[in-house]
Amino acid sequence: MRRPPVPVLALVADAVAVIVFAAIGRSSHAEADSVAGLVGTAAPFLVGLAAAWASPWVRANPQGLRAGAVVLAGTVVLGLGLRAAFLQRLPLSFAVVATLALAVLLLGWRGLSMLVARVSARRSALRP
Numbered sequence: 001m002r003r004p005p006v007p008v009l010a011l012v013a014d015a016v017a018v019i020v021f022a023a024i025g026r027s028s029h030a031e032a033d034s035v036a037g038l039v040g041t042a043a044p045f046l047v048g049l050a051a052a053w054a055s056p057w058v059r060a061n062p063q064g065l066r067a068g069a070v071v072l073a074g075t076v077v078l079g080l081g082l083r084a085a086f087l088q089r090l091p092l093s094f095a096v097v098a099t100l101a102l103a104v105l106l107l108g109w110r111g112l113s114m115l116v117a118r119v120s121a122r123r124s125a126l127r128p
Contacts, residue, residue, distance in 0.1 A: 010062035017105035018045045048078030068110040
């Protein structure tokens with residue numbers, strides 16, 4: 001069976017991270033468990049994610065930390081901007097928590113990926 005290319009996996013991982021962020025946020029505020037509500041919460045951040053993925057820095061090395069920083073910036077800036085535009089408010093506490101949570105999720109999987117790659121490379125180098 002053929003494995004999907006790294007950019008596809010990276011994009012899926014980023015989208016899952018944004019959806020997990022939205023789901024955790026909705027759950028922590030005891031908001032209704034509806035798909036429409038989850039989509040509505042995640043949508044502005046998914047738009048930001050899509051815009052960030054249009055960047056050549058992201059497409060060149062999507063699993064790298066530089067790409068992660070671009071993805072984080074685009075997702076947070078556009079996501080929070082769209083959310084503020086639609087809801088006519090943006091509490092500072094939400095902006096801070098959203099930025100930190102998305103940083104952990106979007107940079108976290110990239111850091112783990114890099115760690116696994118390094119450990120794998122070291123193990124391969126030790127094999128005769």
